[in-house]
Amino acid sequence: MDALPAALATSEFAVVAVAGGVLVRPTHIVERTAPLAIVDVSVPRAVAVRDHPHVHVRTLDDLSPVAASAVVSDAETAVRAATAELIRRLDPSGRRRDIAALRAKAERVARAEAARALGGMDLAPQHAERIEAMARRIAAKLVHGPTLAMRDGDETTERTVRRIFELEQE
Numbered sequence: 001m002d003a004l005p006a007a008l009a010t011s012e013f014a015v016v017a018v019a020g021g022v023l024v025r026p027t028h029i030v031e032r033t034a035p036l037a038i039v040d041v042s043v044p045r046a047v048a049v050r051d052h053p054h055v056h057v058r059t060l061d062d063l064s065p066v067a068a069s070a071v072v073s074d075a076e077t078a079v080r081a082a083t084a085e086l087i088r089r090l091d092p093s094g095r096r097r098d099i100a101a102l103r104a105k106a107e108r109v110a111r112a113e114a115a116r117a118l119g120g121m122d123l124a125p126q127h128a129e130r131i132e133a134m135a136r137r138i139a140a141k142l143v144h145g146p147t148l149a150m151r152d153g154d155e156t157t158e159r160t161v162r163r164i165f166e167l168e169q170e
Contacts, residue, residue: 004028008036016040016047017075024048029055041075085154095158099150101167102143110139 001023008014009030016024016038023046024038032054040047040059047057060072114135118128146161153161162168 005030011036014038015075016042017079018042018046041072043072095150098158098162098167099147102147102150102161102165103140105165105167106139106143107136110135 004024005028008024008028009032012034014024014036019042023042024040025048029036029049029052032052034054036052036055038047038049038055038057040057043060045059047059049055049057111132114132117135118131121128123131143165146165150158150161
């Protein structure tokens with residue numbers, strides 16, 4: 001809320017969709033020469049800005065009942081999606097766990113395949129260690145892209161990476 005006046009000062013358009021009282025007050029609007037359009041789809045209204053010559057407020061009362069119902073439904077859907085995305089970004093602990101599982105699985109596979117390849121070979125320990133390290137580096141490089149996709153992607157991307165790398169069972 002502290003950043004609201006600055007955000008509105010640089011905006012041309014704002015949509016307000018909240019429940020539970022007035023959110024935007026005259027004190028949030030700095031003097032401006034450029035127009036600002038505010039659409040308030042809140043029930044009850046959440047914008048109490050009047051008598052600002054460059055600020056134009058539209059509410060659900062300005063729409064027909066059919067259009068108002070559609071606007072509220074669309075706003076609720078958009079707010080739910082944005083809230084889910086915000087929660088996902090603010091609480092990445094599940095992602096960290098999945099990323100750790102992906103990297104651990106890649107390392108287990110690399111170690112197992114290195115051991116299988118080295119089985120029966122009579123190599124000096126330092127040579128065997130170099131081959132094992134190479135296998136781990138290859139595995140880390142192969143999961144780097146999927147790791148970034150899990151970290152930065154949406155929920156569908158994360159689920160897809162978990163499914164592709166069979167992390168669901170782990």
